[in-house]
Amino acid sequence: MADRVTVEGGKHPVDEVLPATQLFLYGFQHVLSMYAGVVAVPLIVGGALGLSGADLTYLVSAALFLAGLATLLQSIGVWRIGARQPIVQGTSFVAVTSMIAIGTAAGGGPEGLRAISGAVIVAGVICFLISPLFTQLLRFFPEVVTGTVITVIGLSLLPVGINWAAGGVGAEDYGSVRNIGMAAATILIIVLIYRFLPGFLSRIAILLGLLLGTLLAIPFGMVDVTRLTDAGWFQLTTPFHFGTPTFEVGAIIAMVIVLLVIMTETTADVLAIGEVIDKPADRETVTGGLRADMLSSAVAGVFNGFPLSAFAQNVGLVAITGIRSRFVVAAGGVILVVLGLVPVLGAFVAVVPTSVLGGAGIALFGTVAASGIRTLAAVDYEGNSNLVIVALAIGMGLIPIAVPQFWDAFPEWFGTIFHSGITAAAITAVLLNAIFNVWGHQDEHREGPVFAEAPPISHINPDDEHRLHGTGATRHDRGQGRAVDLRGRRVSRIDPALHPERDPGRTLRQGPAPDPRPEPDPGRG
Numbered sequence: 001m002a003d004r005v006t007v008e009g010g011k012h013p014v015d016e017v018l019p020a021t022q023l024f025l026y027g028f029q030h031v032l033s034m035y036a037g038v039v040a041v042p043l044i045v046g047g048a049l050g051l052s053g054a055d056l057t058y059l060v061s062a063a064l065f066l067a068g069l070a071t072l073l074q075s076i077g078v079w080r081i082g083a084r085q086p087i088v089q090g091t092s093f094v095a096v097t098s099m100i101a102i103g104t105a106a107g108g109g110p111e112g113l114r115a116i117s118g119a120v121i122v123a124g125v126i127c128f129l130i131s132p133l134f135t136q137l138l139r140f141f142p143e144v145v146t147g148t149v150i151t152v153i154g155l156s157l158l159p160v161g162i163n164w165a166a167g168g169v170g171a172e173d174y175g176s177v178r179n180i181g182m183a184a185a186t187i188l189i190i191v192l193i194y195r196f197l198p199g200f201l202s203r204i205a206i207l208l209g210l211l212l213g214t215l216l217a218i219p220f221g222m223v224d225v226t227r228l229t230d231a232g233w234f235q236l237t238t239p240f241h242f243g244t245p246t247f248e249v250g251a252i253i254a255m256v257i258v259l260l261v262i263m264t265e266t267t268a269d270v271l272a273i274g275e276v277i278d279k280p281a282d283r284e285t286v287t288g289g290l291r292a293d294m295l296s297s298a299v300a301g302v303f304n305g306f307p308l309s310a311f312a313q314n315v316g317l318v319a320i321t322g323i324r325s326r327f328v329v330a331a332g333g334v335i336l337v338v339l340g341l342v343p344v345l346g347a348f349v350a351v352v353p354t355s356v357l358g359g360a361g362i363a364l365f366g367t368v369a370a371s372g373i374r375t376l377a378a379v380d381y382e383g384n385s386n387l388v389i390v391a392l393a394i395g396m397g398l399i400p401i402a403v404p405q406f407w408d409a410f411p412e413w414f415g416t417i418f419h420s421g422i423t424a425a426a427i428t429a430v431l432l433n434a435i436f437n438v439w440g441h442q443d444e445h446r447e448g449p450v451f452a453e454a455p456p457i458s459h460i461n462p463d464d465e466h467r468l469h470g471t472g473a474t475r476h477d478r479g480q481g482r483a484v485d486l487r488g489r490r491v492s493r494i495d496p497a498l499h500p501e502r503d504p505g506r507t508l509r510q511g512p513a514p515d516p517r518p519e520p521d522p523g524r525g
Contacts, residue, residue: 065340
């Protein structure tokens, strides 16, 4: 399966080195899609700790510089470190609440940053060492789990894109017709480019959409060029810029919990990108990805940065563009390093209006959710409780998305875990899959009593169209569902090769019957 897609010379597309111009443009597209997420964390944490404007500028540049180095390590790899996938690394939102708590307890300001740095360094080293043990859990991540988690990743990111489309949380004109209209215009531009422009141009639809959307926003006064004049020309990120780190046991324990959550999300992201690029991740790949995450986080602490993790939104960009080369992402890493060293260049990216970024974000994050749904479509739902697993895991994952304050009354360690919809969904899916499919298999004719009574899936197939419209024509459009047997209460996909006597004769495409396959493992497609 891992080798089913190759390019000339026998290389998998993930190892393809594109021409320099394409590497730059595709890499820059990745940077644009994740830039706001990278700079938001230092701005939020620094603002909460009461840092000066100069200190905030340093934190933002350091975040970009470290994200670039981490992306290079993850995509190119060194020794057994790095997943060697097209994964972009950036500062993690998961750690924001805990870092603010640690920094505030230490007195805020530079003292708070030193306490955060000490906790990040120690926790990063600990989690780097346990990465191989963590990946022993991979057998608990079949398609029913990964598909569910990928879907929730997309759903959890969509509110971010929607808030951007409205102008950004806290903006004075949040939700204005101007902001939402600009986001809608950006989406329209992206769709038109993706649909009508040829090859290369359609693959940079997101980049062109952001650029054209920004140009369109200029007459409306939505582009703030003062950011260019306020930025400097060079800034070197140095170790322990704010002083020697301090080490508190409580802060370290809290940060270890945070990094364990990040490791869970990174595992899901590595598995997700493996499905998108048609090169499913094995244990060695996931271990390398986790090592890169944790080593990068520990090094980030040395440079007064924050924990780093794989950025799920860039999974959507890989899916929507079809560009699977890890060297494209590496080019994006180089761009991030340069932006971190030259703040004025980073300011050029920052002039993209938030609403324009939101329009692109909705397209990207929706694509992540669609990728998860595609994975779930391959899962076997017959004679097992996989439908129960998907239903409850998505429900748990949506709780913090729909009601962010739901877990506020619970202990901080619990909230750290379950305030992340991605982590909540992953934990629920893994545990239920273990209960139903790993530790014990159900009788093949049993299903959960509530879920077994769900209405059958409905498709309109050619026979239905002939009956309704009185035509002998056969439909062949690509949006059409697969033919299914609706004669019984339950829906089943009839394989003529296995059950020739039950072939309904309603397949959409004619061709040789597929080879009989063994009974699938519960939880897998």
